[in-house]
Amino acid sequence: MTKLQPKLTSGPGAMAKALGITRLHNAMSLVADDVWIEDQGVIIPEDNIVSAPRVGVDYAGEDALKPWRFYIADNMFVSKKVKSK
Secondary structure: OOOOOHHHHOOHHHHHHHOOOOHHHOOOOOOOOOOOOOOOOOOOOHHHEEEEOOOOOHHHHHHHHOOOEEEEOOOOOOOOOOOOO
């Protein structure tokens, strides 16, 4: 994407596309120089982190209800907000 848009994080595919990640990156090491995860020292207060069930994984049975989706409360880039518990 050339412009910051709320759709940026509407799902893993959109996020990968925005970051320029393709299938050519499959199995690449995250500790090498090609792709990496960078810590920029941003600290999110724990009470601002929402844990909710993932969206669109009904096929996962009872695991679909597990709170394995995390996002920052009131973040405009969250595709579907779920009330936190």
